Amino acid sequence: MTDMIEDPVLPAAFVPTPTREFNAASANRSAARQLIRPALKLVRSTDDKSAAGPAIPIPIPPLPIAFGSRALIYKQDPSVTEIGLRRVLLRGLFGIGPSNNRIHLAGVPPVAPNSMNDFVQAPDTAAFDAVHTFSIVHLALTMCQRAVGAVIKWQWNSGANTDPIKVFPHAGVTMNAFYSRNEKALKFFFFNKPGAPTPAPVIFTCRSLDIVAHECGHAVLDSLKPGWLSGTGNPQTGALHESFGDLVAIFLALSQLDQAEALIVQTKGNLHNKNFLSDLAEQFGLALGRDNGLRNADNDKKLSQVTSEVHDLSQVFTGGIYDILADIFLLERNLGVTGEDEALTLVKCAQYVFRLVLRAIHAAPATNATFANVVNQMLVIAAADGKPVGYRNAIRNQFTAREVVVSPTPLTQDVSDDDVFEAVDHPFLTVKENGLQDRSGCCGTMRLREHQFDERYLQEELDELQGGIGGEDDPHQQFDHAEAAE
Ligand SMILES: [Zn+2]
Known part of the structure; x- marks a missing residue:
């Protein structure tokens, strides 16, 4: 039996605005408005200048439904102090935990909402970790569902089975985090910082937006493409799984307006300038057994420059998508008087590119999918969406440069509807002698035995x-x- 955590004492900075008093006053005003609904409000006719002119009715729009809870999350992770924490509003109805029909927490004391139905907790506590982990999974799932315009079931859900995913923020002591289909779970572990003097600080993988979003990406993709997790298929299929996790983390950060603005300010709008988005989470990458961080999105790797090791291979696809985002952003950016704020443009471009990638993945083959399969689907979908040819040129150019596809026409010409893009043959990118993918550099999900099959x-x-x-x-x-x- 675990203890319930209620009404923690928070530093003033962590109490969300509006205050309790403001909220109470607001509720009174709402109640007053409710009294006149659905009646019509009466105003004086503007045609009649006399004070005693006839009253005319105007309809009052219904009040918005305000289901939602506030929570605190790290914009990246605790080590990235310059951008720190942010408040988020999670739409929906959430029970104690927090929990809802899709996500249940396990292994940590449940957290109760406060009187305003919020889950704001002080950092460095188990309660904060519970809310943080729940929030990131909820936000990542919401982003993926919006991208395909449909509810995404978990892999095990069917007509009768609506089991939620079990999320363990404190799964135990080890340098790992993973999604397990058999356990219907996301597990986030913790460990002492390697090499640090005693007492070494404890690193919690659940406190990293990147790691939680990445593992949630594996769970979402396993539902859409259950044949992609097996360790025996084409290494590029495994690489798409790893890449998708990284892309969910990147695009989740870019779905937040303040993150997009911070990126614009840091790079002056050139996404290839060194930035927090593409080269962060190195400390946590190490925790997952990678020596180059969780993110290495802004890279120039070609297929001839990587190995068959699935995470190494995944960087080619992730880098290509990042380049396409940068190209499309430059196409859409308008700094003139008819334009809009760059950060807003970036959010819209990122939202579209993620939608494009997820729909292309969904349309790709059920097993043994290659990068070229997904790239060809992206070209088809961008055309069907009626996007400018510049979008398709960017997709073709970046993945031709990375030796994923061969363009039948020079890259100086626009893509035509008749173009067929063959995959470049890389005979050295194969499974190991025993017929399995080399997943030694991947996160825990890809190295779980159950996913080797x-x-x-x-x-x-x-x-x-x-x-x-x-x-x-x-x-x-x-x-x-x-x-x-x-
Ligand atoms: Zn992974």
Whole structure:
């Protein structure tokens, strides 16, 4: 039985505005308005200048439904102090936990909403971690659902099965985080910072927006493309899974107006300038066994420059999508008097590019999908959306430069509707000798045994066992037996 956490004492800075008093006054005003609904409000006719002119009715629009709870989240993670925390408004009805029909927390004390139905908690507490993790999963799922314009079930959901995903913010001590289809769970672990003097600070993977969004991306993609998680298919299929997790993290950050504005200010609108979005989370990347951070989106890697290792390979696709975002942003940006704020343009472009990617992935083959499959679907969908040809030129150019597809026409010409883009053959990008993808640089999801789906994974361990020492065959042990018998 876990203790319920209620009404924590918060530093003043963490109390959301409006204040309780403001809210109470606002409720009174709303109640007063309710009294005159659905009656019509009466105003004096503007045609009649006399004070005693005839009253005319005007309809009053219905009051908006204000279901929602406020929460605090890290814009990136606790190490990125310059951008820190932000408040978010989660739309919907949330129970104690927080929880809803799609997401249940586990392994941490449930958090109750305060009297304003908010879940604002002080950082560095289990209650904060619970709310933070729930919030990021909720926001990432919402973004993905909006991108496809439909509710996205979890992989195990069917007509009768509406089981939510179980989310463990404090799953245990290890440097890991993963999505598990068998356990219907997202698990986030914690560990002491490696190499730090005692007492080493504890790093919680659930406090990273990137990591939570990345793992949630695996869960969403496993629902849309259940055949993509197996470890025996084309390494590019596994790479699409890893890349999608990173893209969910990047585009979730870019769906937040203040993050988009911060990026514009930092880069002066050139997304290829060094920035927090493309090269952060190195500390957490290390935690997941990567030596180059969770994000390495702004890279120039071509398929001939990476290995078959799935995370290495994934950078080519992630980098291509980031480049396309940068190109489309430049196409749409309008700094003139008829234009709009750049940050707003960036948010819109990012929203479209993510929609494009997710729909293209959805339309790609059910198994063994390649980067070229998704790129071709992106070209088809961008054309069907009626987007300017510049969008398709950007898609073609970036993935031709990265040696993913071959363009039948020079890149100086516009893409034509008749163009067919063949995949570039890279015979060295194959599975390992045992027929499995090399996932050694991936996050925990891709290295879970259940997602390998193959006895050969276990055979690897048995083979290693053959080369081990000790056991009954060991001559030293036989000697010991002999001695013991005497
Ligand atoms: Zn991953």
